[in-house]
Amino acid sequence: MNKQMYDKKNVIAGIVIFAVLVSFPFWYNLGKAAPAPELVLTDAAKAAKECVMSKEEMKAGHMQLLDMWREKVVRESDRIYVSAKGKPYVMSLSNTCMDCHSNKAEFCDRCHNYSSVTPYCWDCHIDNPKAEVKNFKVSENSKEAK
Amino acid sequence: MENSRRDFLKIAGISALAVAGAEPVLNAFASEHGEEASKAAGFQKEEKALTAKQWAMVIDTRKFKSAKDLEPIIEVCHKIHNVPDFSKENKRHIIKWIWEEEYKHAFPGDASGFTDERIEHLPFLVLCNHCEEPPCVRACPTKATFKREDGIVLMDFHRCIGCRFCMAACPYGSRSFNFRDPRPFIEERNPQFPTRMKGVVEKCNFCAERLAAGQVPACVEASKGAIAFGDLYDPESEVRKLLKSNYTIRRKAGLGTGPTIYYIV
Ligand code: SF4
Ligand code: SF4
Numbered sequence A: 001m002n003k004q005m006y007d008k009k010n011v012i013a014g015i016v017i018f019a020v021l022v023s024f025p026f027w028y029n030l031g032k033a034a035p036a037p038e039l040v041l042t043d044a045a046k047a048a049k050e051c052v053m054s055k056e057e058m059k060a061g062h063m064q065l066l067d068m069w070r071e072k073v074v075r076e077s078d079r080i081y082v083s084a085k086g087k088p089y090v091m092s093l094s095n096t097c098m099d100c101h102s103n104k105a106e107f108c109d110r111c112h113n114y115s116s117v118t119p120y121c122w123d124c125h126i127d128n129p130k131a132e133v134k135n136f137k138v139s140e141n142s143k144e145a146k
Numbered sequence B: 001m002e003n004s005r006r007d008f009l010k011i012a013g014i015s016a017l018a019v020a021g022a023e024p025v026l027n028a029f030a031s032e033h034g035e036e037a038s039k040a041a042g043f044q045k046e047e048k049a050l051t052a053k054q055w056a057m058v059i060d061t062r063k064f065k066s067a068k069d070l071e072p073i074i075e076v077c078h079k080i081h082n083v084p085d086f087s088k089e090n091k092r093h094i095i096k097w098i099w100e101e102e103y104k105h106a107f108p109g110d111a112s113g114f115t116d117e118r119i120e121h122l123p124f125l126v127l128c129n130h131c132e133e134p135p136c137v138r139a140c141p142t143k144a145t146f147k148r149e150d151g152i153v154l155m156d157f158h159r160c161i162g163c164r165f166c167m168a169a170c171p172y173g174s175r176s177f178n179f180r181d182p183r184p185f186i187e188e189r190n191p192q193f194p195t196r197m198k199g200v201v202e203k204c205n206f207c208a209e210r211l212a213a214g215q216v217p218a219c220v221e222a223s224k225g226a227i228a229f230g231d232l233y234d235p236e237s238e239v240r241k242l243l244k245s246n247y248t249i250r251r252k253a254g255l256g257t258g259p260t261i262y263y264i265v
């Protein structure tokens, strides 16, 4: 049987262009892996020395921990977390985590941007309550009620 | 064809049995690993936390003269809970946890055509009734709204998908929907309490965050004694004492939702 390819030149050129385009992201970024982000610890975080879990556990599992905290605080009304070392912490993203890590841009964001995740914690939780809390006051007749 | 189908069914059946048989083993395996992850870590209530079987309120309306008396109470609640103010923007977007209502609207079933003058003009404070049989909880498809062990009908904002079934189910209009991002409409926010986001329903939380810290709700504190708060099932509680010695009414009690906000009129 006589096999014949019509428009051979065009077809092959087309295939080559297609292959180049598809693999473009791979060879374009070859050897240029983005450097791992460098996180900045605030003085408060440095002074505390340890987090609620070990650094490795936090790196790998802070999202699961926060999810568990949510479950406990909201549904079971437990508000205290006792760490493996026996130290109690109030389970609160804003009031505990962000109390030390008050530098969201240099701490949370750097890693989240690097790994291209956009958690929506900050749509509701306030990222640096300490900076604001001094200015927040309720009116005279309800001063106690904070 | 016939044969291979039979074989398939047989194998499927046997595998199902095998999985069912292995389940306890799998569970044991999983829990062993789960425990390892949270070795000594534990969870506790705050020591000062107030607890009850069913929190309830008694509002003594005799102690309110005009709407002015209610203002500071409403203000403190909305302020500490970062409730946005849409009143200048769009009346339909207003979000309220606690507000003022006329007798005939708060108690539509009870209003006779001729209410006495004091009651007719009396401002009633209304909020979520933290019903004992809450219809909003039944309607919520995601369990974002649920009844907590202390009787509070609470919301897990993380889980709310904004379907608003709960709003349709609540006969008291206690729930509000965030049609827009509420943040720009919070004049001065309480940094220790989260805000909400667009597409989420919200309502009074009976100050769950304050109870956890051993404080009574903010509206109770700001009411200068007009609102009592306590455990409905503790005969010695303040609310029970008031209920024993005063005639009280509840909003639309005939619907069977078991509202736990009582009004002395
Ligand atoms: S008053 Fe409405 S929102 Fe509150 S518990 Fe009852 S039904 Fe639910
Ligand atoms: S709007 Fe939210 S809380 Fe209400 S029923 Fe839907 S998911 Fe549940």
Ligand code: SF4
Binding pocket: B076, B077, B078, B081, B097, B098, B127, B204, B205, B206, B207, B217, B218, B219, B220
């Ligand atoms: S109990 Fe708390 S959340 Fe509910 S109306 Fe009173 S102050 Fe607001």
